Amino acid sequence: MTLRSGCVPSWEWALEAPEDLRWLRPHPLTIIVEVVASIRQLALPLAVVLLGDGGGLDSLFELVVVLGPFGLAAARFLSTRYAIDDQAVYHRFGVFNRTLQVLPRRNVQNVATRSQLIARLTKLTELQISDASAQGDIHLRLLSGEEAERITALLRGSSGFAGDFASPGLVQQRDGSVVPAPPRPALVETSLGDLVKASVGYGLSMGSLFASAFGLICLLGLLQAVRVTEAPVGTWVVVSAAVPLILVITLPLAVGSIVSLTGFQMWADPDRIRSEAGLLTQARTAARRERVQIVQVDRQAVLRRLGLERVRFATADQDARSGMVGSFLDPAGQLDAWPLVASAALGTIDVSASDLIKVDPLTRRRVLVRFAVLAAVLVLASGLAVVVGQGILGSLLVAAAAAVALFGDWFSRRRHERLGYAVGPTQMMLRTGAIDERLQILRKEKVQSVRLTQTYFQRRAGLASLDIGTAGSTGLGRLRVPDLSLERAEALVDHLARVSSSTPLKDTI
Amino acid sequence: MAAVLTLGAVSELDDLSTLVWALPVAAFLIMLSVGWWWANAKWQAWSFELNHRWVTASRGVFTRRTVTIPRNRVQTVTTNNGPLDRYLNLTTVTIHTAGIGAPNLLIPHLEDDVAQWLRAELGVGVGSA
Numbered sequence: 001m002t003l004r005s006g007c008v009p010s011w012e013w014a015l016e017a018p019e020d021l022r023w024l025r026p027h028p029l030t031i032i033v034e035v036v037a038s039i040r041q042l043a044l045p046l047a048v049v050l051l052g053d054g055g056g057l058d059s060l061f062e063l064v065v066v067l068g069p070f071g072l073a074a075a076r077f078l079s080t081r082y083a084i085d086d087q088a089v090y091h092r093f094g095v096f097n098r099t100l101q102v103l104p105r106r107n108v109q110n111v112a113t114r115s116q117l118i119a120r121l122t123k124l125t126e127l128q129i130s131d132a133s134a135q136g137d138i139h140l141r142l143l144s145g146e147e148a149e150r151i152t153a154l155l156r157g158s159s160g161f162a163g164d165f166a167s168p169g170l171v172q173q174r175d176g177s178v179v180p181a182p183p184r185p186a187l188v189e190t191s192l193g194d195l196v197k198a199s200v201g202y203g204l205s206m207g208s209l210f211a212s213a214f215g216l217i218c219l220l221g222l223l224q225a226v227r228v229t230e231a232p233v234g235t236w237v238v239v240s241a242a243v244p245l246i247l248v249i250t251l252p253l254a255v256g257s258i259v260s261l262t263g264f265q266m267w268a269d270p271d272r273i274r275s276e277a278g279l280l281t282q283a284r285t286a287a288r289r290e291r292v293q294i295v296q297v298d299r300q301a302v303l304r305r306l307g308l309e310r311v312r313f314a315t316a317d318q319d320a321r322s323g324m325v326g327s328f329l330d331p332a333g334q335l336d337a338w339p340l341v342a343s344a345a346l347g348t349i350d351v352s353a354s355d356l357i358k359v360d361p362l363t364r365r366r367v368l369v370r371f372a373v374l375a376a377v378l379v380l381a382s383g384l385a386v387v388v389g390q391g392i393l394g395s396l397l398v399a400a401a402a403a404v405a406l407f408g409d410w411f412s413r414r415r416h417e418r419l420g421y422a423v424g425p426t427q428m429m430l431r432t433g434a435i436d437e438r439l440q441i442l443r444k445e446k447v448q449s450v451r452l453t454q455t456y457f458q459r460r461a462g463l464a465s466l467d468i469g470t471a472g473s474t475g476l477g478r479l480r481v482p483d484l485s486l487e488r489a490e491a492l493v494d495h496l497a498r499v500s501s502s503t504p505l506k507d508t509i
Numbered sequence: 510m511a512a513v514l515t516l517g518a519v520s521e522l523d524d525l526s527t528l529v530w531a532l533p534v535a536a537f538l539i540m541l542s543v544g545w546w547w548a549n550a551k552w553q554a555w556s557f558e559l560n561h562r563w564v565t566a567s568r569g570v571f572t573r574r575t576v577t578i579p580r581n582r583v584q585t586v587t588t589n590n591g592p593l594d595r596y597l598n599l600t601t602v603t604i605h606t607a608g609i610g611a612p613n614l615l616i617p618h619l620e621d622d623v624a625q626w627l628r629a630e631l632g633v634g635v636g637s638a
Contacts, residue, residue: 098595100588102628107584131584131607448582448606449614452575459573471607493577501562501579 021083021090029122030080030142031073036118038069082140084154089129091138101138107131111152127151187344188266188330190277195261196254198308198332203254205300205436261331268344273313275328285326291315292345293446293472294479295329297338297439304437307335313345314472342441351429351441356420362461363419363483364412369457371408375401421481423495428468430479438477445503446470450493454486464489468496557616564604564631566614576614582606586628600624604631 075095083090089108091101108129115125124142129151131137143151264277273292276284298310311330329341339349382397415434422429423444430440449469458464464486468479484492550570557566564583567575585605594600598621604614619627 096592098590100628102586103584131605447579449576449578452577454573456571469606493575497563497577497579501581503581 021085023081023083023090023092024147026077026080026082026140026142027124027144027147028077029124031070031077033118033122033124033142034073034076035069038073082138084151089138089155091140103129103131103138105155108155111155113148113152129155184267184269186265187268188264188333188341190261190264190330190332192262194308194332195264196258197306198303198310199254199257199261200250201302201306201308202257202298202300202310203250203252204302206249206253257331261328264328264331266329266341266344273329273345275326277328283326287313287315287326289345289347292443293470294440294442294476295338295342295345296441296476297342299335299433299437299439301435304335309333309335309338311338311341312476314470314476338439346427346441346443349427349441351422351424351427353422353429353431353439355422355424356429356431357422358416359419359421359481359483360463360485360488361416362463364416365461366457366463366483367412367415368408371404371411375404375408378404419482421492423492428496430481432477432480440477440479442468442470442479444496444499446472447496447500450496452489452493458483462486466492555617559627559630564614566616568615578604578606578614580631583631586631588624588628594618602627 072095076093079095079098080091080093082092084105086105088105089101089103091103093099108131112128112130113125114128119125119142122142123145125145125148126139126141127143127148129138129140140148140151259279260281260283261277262279264275266273266275271290272286272288274284274286293314295311295313298312303309309330310328311333312327313329314327329345330338333341339352343349378397378401382394382401385391385394385397411434418431418434418437420431426443426445428442428444430442432438432440447468448471451467451469453465453467454463462485463483465483466481466489468481470479481489481492547570551568554570554573555566555568557564559565561580563577563579565575565577567573583604584607587603587605589601589603590599599618600621602616602619602624604616606613616624616627
């Protein structure tokens with residue numbers, strides 16, 4: 001491990017800080033609750049030990065099985081400590097693997113308590129302190145009710161999340177007073193016809209993808225069956241095998257989308273986006289505009305033919321994205337109409353498709369190599385088929401290899417044409433997808449992390465791929481710019497990190 | 510060395526019993542050599558940089574991955590010591606950012622002092638950049 005230049009160690013301060021902490025332990029009754037929980041999991045082995053062989057504890061193994069939960073619970077209790085100072089919450093735990101969690105108080109997003117049945121009987125509670133990351137939550141189990149309330153009050157008062165925003169649906173007037181926002185007409189109202197077309201088109205795109213793969217396998221299987229049974233087979237057999245596959249995948253996707261998005265309406269309020277929809281269960285969601293991380297425009301091949309596109313967005317709030325309704329700005333928008341609805345979420349859009357910069361041309365070579373390998377494998381297989389006397393299968397495999405090679409050439413050209421990125425004053429746009437096109441627009445200030453990856457072959461070609469992380473990446477496609485030249489990729493990392501690091505944290509989740 | 514030993518053993522092969530002990534020994538030595546090379550290559554590839562604006566970590570022998578996280582985006586810092594780590598005074602530091610999809614930054618097997626300093630720099634000083 002190397003410590004590169006630019007580091008300014010502050011050893012004295014860092015080593016003194018933990019010593020000032022007042023470490024606390026969970027409530028002692030935690031041992032009892034943990035033992036009961038362990039016994040519940042070990043009920044069967046315990047019963048076997050206690051009831052078998054006359055019911056006595058006549059071996060060391062049986063003694064360990066019976067007393068193990070007590071020992072483990074005591075060890076857990078003794079190894080768990082927590083502390084809170086004016087900067088952060090500290091949590092130390094682990095019997096064998098010791099872990100120390102540090103959660104800065106200004107990053108606390110939520111504090112929740114939970115009491116299961118056994119904990120309720122002992123008047124204890126589990127405290128969960130959450131930040132915006134997926135794995136950084138601190139679980140303090142178990143505390144007395146009073147201690148949990150004390151910590152909750154302490155953290156709520158210092159949270160960077162609380163009190164930063166005016167109430168949703170209110171507008172601030174020139175004299176500073178806040179009044180309810182006047183009702184506005186919906187920015188987006190989706191007709192049933194467009195929704196059905198978009199849902200079926202989306203389902204067909206996804207269904208075709210899977211069905212193509214399964215269809216190929218079915219075709220080879222059928223050909224083999226015909227060879228063995230020498231029964232006549234027509235095209236209809238293959239079609240009858242592939243069509244149900246497409247329907248099985250397409251129909252649930254399309255019907256699910258129609259049922260949940262019927263009557264979709266979206267309002268762009270001054271401070272938030274509201275939407276409602278639903279045929280059977282009506283869902284209503286609201287998202288604060290400043291919390292929107294990404295807007296994504298999906299244009300599957302079938303949707304493009306129908307002149308439609310689907311516009312979605314993501315925030316860092318997991319609950320807001322739990323339903324389909326809450327993730328859509330327009331589930332069946334007209335093609336190229338996305339800037340209007342996207343601006344409702346991101347503000348004025350300062351990047352456009354005409355600004356897109358293509359990735360390095362060497363990306364074509366990488367794709368061609370992959371298809372060439374696949375074609376070579378097929379040719380090799382055809383040779384083996386001929387050797388074992390399967391002439392027809394060998395011919396088919398050669399034809400497949402030729403098709404793969406031709407498709408690879410077209411795909412690599414198309415991919416290079418479509419892949420691109422654009423960097424505007426405040427936003428960034430990525431375009432991916434050779435067949436199913438996808439546009440992603442994000443605010444640069446929302447970038448949480450940037451990952452630069454170079455495979456062995458990319459290193460040889462001087463290329464690199466970028467993965468951009470935001471708090472709302474999940475649920476939408478990942479933000480990836482593949483096969484940039486290394487210099488350009490490093491410059492982009494530097495630019496994004498500078499913009500992100502110069503934006504205050506409380507405004508950027 | 511393993512190959513030389515194997516060749517030597519096979520050339521001296523007069524019965525099956527020689528092969529029975531020579532092959533496992535050769536396999537063990539080959540695995541040891543490859544493991545030593547692999548561990549060394551991984552160690553050489555690991556590095557991290559911390560400045561006043563961001564923290565960056567690189568890793569990967571064949572595929573190189575470099576993650577850059579602005580310091581004011583750090584949500585949580587977790588340190589982890591296994592039994593062997595504790596014996597060797599080593600600590601693994603994981604830095605989390607907001608969001609499930611965002612890549613976390615893992616810096617494995619730092620010396621305890623360096624890990625403690627890094628945790629303190631990133632954990633307590635967060636948001637001050």
